[in-house]
Amino acid sequence: MLLKWRMQRIFHQFRHALIEPSRNPRTAVVLGRLLALVFLVCFGTGLYSHFLQDPLAWMVFPVRPLWLYQVTQGIHITAGIACFPLIVAKLYAVFPELFQTPAVRSFTHLLERASIALFVAASLVQLSIGLLNTYQFYSLFPFSFRSTHYVLSFVVVGSLAIHIGVKLTTIAQYWRKSNSLDESGALIVLKPEDDADFDIPDDLRRLTGRPQSTGITGRVFEWIDREPAPPEPDRRISTSRRGFFAAVGVAVTAVVGLTAGQSFRVLDATNIFAPRKNGIGSQGLPVNRTARAAEVIDLASAPDWMLRVTNGTTAQQFSYDQLRALPQCEAVLPIACVEGWSQYAHWRGVRLRDLMDIVGAPDSADVLIQSLQTNSRYGTTSMQSEFVRDELTLVALELDGDTLDLDHGYPARIIAPARPGVLQTKWLSSIEVIA
Amino acid sequence: MTAIRRWQIALITLGLGLLIVATVTALQEVPPDRWIGIAGWLIGALIIHDGIAAMAMFGVSVALRRSPIPFAVVVIIQAALAVGTIVTVLVLPAIIKQAIGTANPSILPLDYLANLGLFWLVLLAITGGSIGAMLLVSRRRVVRAAVEQKQ
Numbered sequence: 001m002l003l004k005w006r007m008q009r010i011f012h013q014f015r016h017a018l019i020e021p022s023r024n025p026r027t028a029v030v031l032g033r034l035l036a037l038v039f040l041v042c043f044g045t046g047l048y049s050h051f052l053q054d055p056l057a058w059m060v061f062p063v064r065p066l067w068l069y070q071v072t073q074g075i076h077i078t079a080g081i082a083c084f085p086l087i088v089a090k091l092y093a094v095f096p097e098l099f100q101t102p103a104v105r106s107f108t109h110l111l112e113r114a115s116i117a118l119f120v121a122a123s124l125v126q127l128s129i130g131l132l133n134t135y136q137f138y139s140l141f142p143f144s145f146r147s148t149h150y151v152l153s154f155v156v157v158g159s160l161a162i163h164i165g166v167k168l169t170t171i172a173q174y175w176r177k178s179n180s181l182d183e184s185g186a187l188i189v190l191k192p193e194d195d196a197d198f199d200i201p202d203d204l205r206r207l208t209g210r211p212q213s214t215g216i217t218g219r220v221f222e223w224i225d226r227e228p229a230p231p232e233p234d235r236r237i238s239t240s241r242r243g244f245f246a247a248v249g250v251a252v253t254a255v256v257g258l259t260a261g262q263s264f265r266v267l268d269a270t271n272i273f274a275p276r277k278n279g280i281g282s283q284g285l286p287v288n289r290t291a292r293a294a295e296v297i298d299l300a301s302a303p304d305w306m307l308r309v310t311n312g313t314t315a316q317q318f319s320y321d322q323l324r325a326l327p328q329c330e331a332v333l334p335i336a337c338v339e340g341w342s343q344y345a346h347w348r349g350v351r352l353r354d355l356m357d358i359v360g361a362p363d364s365a366d367v368l369i370q371s372l373q374t375n376s377r378y379g380t381t382s383m384q385s386e387f388v389r390d391e392l393t394l395v396a397l398e399l400d401g402d403t404l405d406l407d408h409g410y411p412a413r414i415i416a417p418a419r420p421g422v423l424q425t426k427w428l429s430s431i432e433v434i435a
Numbered sequence: 436m437t438a439i440r441r442w443q444i445a446l447i448t449l450g451l452g453l454l455i456v457a458t459v460t461a462l463q464e465v466p467p468d469r470w471i472g473i474a475g476w477l478i479g480a481l482i483i484h485d486g487i488a489a490m491a492m493f494g495v496s497v498a499l500r501r502s503p504i505p506f507a508v509v510v511i512i513q514a515a516l517a518v519g520t521i522v523t524v525l526v527l528p529a530i531i532k533q534a535i536g537t538a539n540p541s542i543l544p545l546d547y548l549a550n551l552g553l554f555w556l557v558l559l560a561i562t563g564g565s566i567g568a569m570l571l572v573s574r575r576r577v578v579r580a581a582v583e584q585k586q
Contacts, residue, residue, distance in 0.1 A: 018493065085521050095489050115450075117481065124480035125473075131525065136542055137532045142472030147464040151457050158453030165446030168439055227501050236506045243507075247514030251521050258522070258554070272550040273526050281541035290539045407539070 005204040011099040012202060013212065013221040015195040018096040019229045021237040022244035024187050026180040029171050031090040031248070036160060038079045038086060039123075043157050045076035049338055050150055052420055055384065061418070063390045068418040070336035074263030077340025080130045081259055085251035087123055089244070096195075112166045119159035126152045134275045134339045185238055198225045262341040276341035282405040285345055288337055288421060291406040294373035296427045305411050307395070311359040311433040318355075320411045323397060326350045331392040337421040347415045349396035352431070353389050361433045363389055368434045369414060372427040381423050382434065387416045395428065492517075507573070508566050515562040519555060526551050 049072065051059060062068060104110045126149065132138075133145050141148070164171065173190065174180045182188055194200075198221070199212045213222040230236040261271025261278070268278050276286045291297050299305070306317045318326075329351050336342035356365060364385050373379045387393050393416040397404060404410040409426030416424065465473070495516065499509045526547055533543040 017497065020496070081525070084525060085518075088517075088521060091484060091489065092492065095493075098485055098489075118477075120484065121477040121480045124484060125476045128480070129476075132528055135529050135532045136538060137528055139535075142475070143465065143469040147460075148469075148473055151461045151465060154453045154457035154460065158450045158457060161446045161450030161453065163450075165443045165450060168443050168446070172439060224497050224501070229500075230506075239507050240510055243510035243514050247517050250514070251518045254518060254522055254554075255525060272545060272554070273522070273529070273547065274545075275529060275543050276541065277544050280544045281539075286541040287539050288542075293538055 002204070002207070005202070005207060008101045009202055009204050009212065010217055011101045011103075012195055012200065013198070013217065014099040015096045016198050017221055017224045018099075019193075019195070021229060021240035023093050023096060025170050026174045026177075026187060027241070027244070028090065028093045029174040029180075030245075031086060031093055032164075032171070033175075035083065035086045035090050036164065038083050039156060039160060041079045042076055042083070043153055045072045045079070046149075046153055048072050049076065049420060053338075053423065055382075059384075060386055061384065063386055063392075063417050066333055066392070066417040067336075069420055070263070070334045070342040073336055073338060073340055073420065074260070074342060077130070077134060078256055078260045078263055080127060081255050082252050083123075083127050084131075084255060085248055087127065089248045089251075091120065115159050115162040115166065118155065119163050122152050122155040122159060126156050136275075136339075196231075198222070198228070265344075274341070275339070276337075278343050282407040283399050283402060285335065285343055285399065285408065286337075286341055287407045288339070289373075289376070289426075291410075291427070294371075294427065295375055296372040297406065299372045300406055300410055300427045307412055307428050308430040309355050309359050309432075310430065311356075311361045311365070314359045316355075316359050320397075323350055323395065323412060326354065328397075329391075329394060331394055331415065331417075333392060333415055333417055335415075335421050335424060336419075342421075346400045347394055347396040348398035348401075349394040349412065349415075351391065352393045352395055352414070352416075353391070355395065355431065356388060356433070359433070361388075364435075365433045366435045368432045369425045369428065370430040370432070371425050372429045378422045378425070381425050383414070383416070383423070387419060390417060392417050395431075505570075505573075507569050511562060511565050511569065515558055519558050522554060523551065 049069070052061060052069065055061070100113075104113065129141060129145055129149060129152075132140055133149070138145065180188060202212075204210060205212075210218075212218055230240075255273075257267060257270050258272050259274040261267035261269065262274035262276040265278060271277055278286075281287045291300060304319075306319055307323065309316050309318065327350070328348055330346065330348045332344055332346050334342045334344045352367075356367075361367075365388060366385050367383050367388055369381050369383060371379045371381075383393075393414070395412050396409070396415045397412055399405070399408055404413060409428070412428045413426040414424050414428065461470075496513060499513060502509070504512070529543055530547045530551070533547060537543050
C-alpha cells in the first residue's frame with residue numbers, strides 16, 4: 001500500500017515541478033486545433049494520393065490544373081514536416097497529464113487514457129516513417145511503409161476524433177482568448193490546480209508523517225522547487241508564453257522554409273535540408289528508380305525494342321523510329337513524386353490518345369501500362385480514361401530537348417498531368433486497353 | 436442532452452468507426468508477421484517520447500530555471516534549444532542514410548552535415564543577438580526608471 005502512496009507522491013511532485021506558464025489548457029487548445037487542422041490536411045491529401053494509385057471502380061479524377069498532384073502531395077509532405085514542431089509543442093504542453101493520480105479512475109478514464117496513448121504513439125510513428133520514407137531509409141522498417149502509413153492514417157484521425165470528443169468541454173472553454181484570459185492577462189482557471197503547492201499534506205504524510213522533502217526524490221524535487229515557476233500575476237508569465245509560441249513559430253518556419261523548396265520552386269533557394277533538390281539528377285531532373293535498380297538496362301537499350309499497343313484482338317507494334325515518325329506533341333508537365341518532390345520539365349512525344357485511335361480504342365477506354373521492369377509493384381499500372389484521352393498525356397521520347405536518359409525511361413515513358421510520379425511508367429513495354 | 440454532449444457522442448462514434456476501418460484495413464493489407472514490427476514501433480515511440488525526450492527536456496528546463504541567468508534570457512535559450520533540437524532530429528536520419536548510401540545520387544544530394552552546422556551557427560547568432568537586444572532594452576528601462584525616480 002505504501003508503494004501506491006509513494007507513487008502518488010512522486011507523481012504529484014512531477015506535476016508540481018512541471019508547472020510552467022506555457023503549460024496550460026489554453027496553450028493545449030491553440031496548438032491542438034492547429035495540429036488537428038494539419039493532420040486533416042495530411043489525411044485528405046494522403047487519401048487523394050492513395051486513391052490515385054489504387055482507384056475504386058467509380059472514381060474519376062480531375063486532370064487540371066496540371067500542378068494539382070504536385071501541390072496536393074507537396075502540401076502532404078510539407079504539412080507532415082510542419083507537424084513535428086507542432087506535436088512536440090503539444091506534447092510539451094500536456095506532459096504533466098502523464099502523471100495523473102490515480103492513474104486510472106474508472107473504465108471510461110482508462111479508455112480515455114488508452115485512446116490518448118494510441119493517438120500519441122500512432123502520430124509519432126506516422127510522422128517518423130513518413131519522413132524516413134522521403135529519405136528512402138527503408139532498412140529501419142520491419143513492415144511495408146505504404147500499407148502501414150495508410151492504416152495508421154485512420155488510427156491517427158480516429159483517435160484524434162475520440163480525443164477531441166473526450167476533451168470537448170475543455171476545448172470549448174479555452175477556444176477563445178476572451179474566455180481563457182482575464183483582463184490582466186491571467187489564465188482563467190475553472191478548477192484549482194491540485195499540484196500548485198509543493199508541500200501538500202498527502203496520504204503518505206497522513207500514514208507515516210513524512211513530509212514531501214524526505215527521501216532522495218523528495219530532496220531532488222525540493223531543490224527544484226526552490227526556484228518555482230512564477231505564479232499569476234507576474235510579468236514573466238507573458239514573457240514565457242510569448243517565448244513558447246515564438247519558438248513554435250520559428251521551428252515551423254525553419255523546418256518548412258528549409259525543406260519545402262523540393263516541392264515549391266519559390267523556396268528552392270532555401271532548400272538546404274530536403275532529400276531532393278531541383279536540378280540535381282540525370283538531365284537535371286531527380287530520379288526515383290534508376291534503370292540499373294529496375295534491371296532494365298539491356299532490354300531498354302536493345303535496338304529491337306518495340307512498344308506493343310493492343311485493343312482486344314487488334315494489336316500494333318511500334319519501333320522507336322516508328323514512334324518518332326508519328327505526329328509529335330510537346331508538353332510542360334511536372335514530375336511529382338509521392339515523396340513530395342516535384343519538378344517541371346519539357347516533354348516531347350506521341351499523344352497516348354493517338355495510339356489509342358490507331359488501335360480503335362473507344363473514348364471511355366482505360367488502359368493497362370506495362371513496363372520492362374518486373375521487380376516493382378509499379379511495373380504494371382492502370383490509367384483511367386480521363387488521363388488516357390487527355391491531350392497532354394504523352395508517350396514521351398524526349399526530355400528538355402534531348403532523348404530520354406535511361407534513368408528517365410528511355411526508350412519511352414508515360415507522362416500525364418496531375419498524376420503521381422510512380423504512375424508515370426518508365427521503360428514502356430506494352431499498353432493494353434482493358435475496359 | 437446538451438449540444439456539447441451531442442458533439443461528443445458524434446466525435447467518439449466517428450473515431451471508433453475510423454478505428455474499425457483501420458483494423459479491417461490492417462487485417463486485409465498488413466501480413467500478420469508485420470504486426471509485431473508495427474507494435475514495436477508504436478511502443479518504442481511512447482518510450483522514446485515520454486521516457487527519454489520529455490524527461491530530457493524537463494531536465495534542461497529545470498537546470499536553466501535553477502541557473503542565475505535572467506528569466507527572459509532563459510526563455511530565449513530554451514526556445515533556441517528547442518528549435519535547434521527539432522531541426523537536428525529531422526536532419527540526422529538524412530545524414531546517417533547519406534553516409535550508409537542511397538539508391539542514386541539524386542537522393543539526399545546535399546551536404547546535410549555542413550548545412551546543419553551552418554544552421555546552428557545562424558541560430559546561435561540570432562539567439563545571441565536576441566539576448567543582447569533584450570538585455571539592452573532591460574538596461575535602458577532600468578536607467579530610465581532611475582532617472583524618473585531622481586526627477
